[in-house]
Amino acid sequence: MTSTAEPRPMRADARRNRRRVLDAARVAFEEGGAEVQMEDIARRAGVGVGTIYRHFPTKQALVDELIDEWLADGAANAAEALRIDDPWEGLAHFVRLSAEVMARNRGLRMVFGDIGLLFDENTGHQNRELHDNATRLLARAHAAGTLRADVGLREFRTLMCGLAMTVSLAGPDERRLYADVFLQGLHT
Structure with missing residues (x-):
């Protein structure tokens, strides 16, 4: 029965x-x-x-739950950035905010930065909202002609993981500098 x-x-x-x-x-x-x-x-x-x-x-089960929370936080940050009318400023806000989050969150950097899982759809840790919001941020910047045409979600994800590792070693002033240099490289 x-x-x-x-x-x-x-x-x-x-x-x-x-x-x-x-x-x-x-x-x-x-x-x-x-x-x-x-x-x-x-x-x-x-x-x-x-x-x-x-x-x-298991410890991994706890980490998995935290990953889901961190992804949800990232989705909320991307949604906040989408509320900014100017497409480039919205994307820049998301990058700067993400850099600050990554700088103070060692666990998040280790999970996403070291193995490059940020926005990845094939990790078992998916947050469709984060993926969709990041995609929309990039699409808006592309449509406005402010984001390099050769930077798609895959490239953006990889670069963000690199930024995460860079800001982890930097002080507050350097973090802003690194985020700004990162953004200058993305801008057309």
Whole structure:
């Protein structure tokens, strides 16, 4: 006999603990990257390690959830950039904002920069909204004649991953400089 009952909803305290774990993990990965230990995350979240493993059976499962959140953040940043009327300024806003996010988020840089997953549709971590918003940003800049014709999404993604690695080694003033040089290379 096959059960058609839907899974029981998570209890309120379990939902809160899960969110606390994710919030603590996000900060820990932003500061320490992939080397962060589950015990450190548990301590930051104020829960036991067993609580983490009840929600995330492996460290990779936790990282995967964070990747999905980071992609959603990127989609929101791209949507914000699309609200800027000038196509070039919208794209430039997205690049500068992304550079700042990457500079302060070691875990995100490690995941996306080292292996070049940003916007990639074949990673198992897909955010259609980020992909579509980035595509729209590029299309608007192309239509306005402000973005090099030979830079498509693939090239943009690769260059953004390189920018992520560059800004990770830079101070705030250098980050702005590197983002501006990056943008000058994209501009027609």
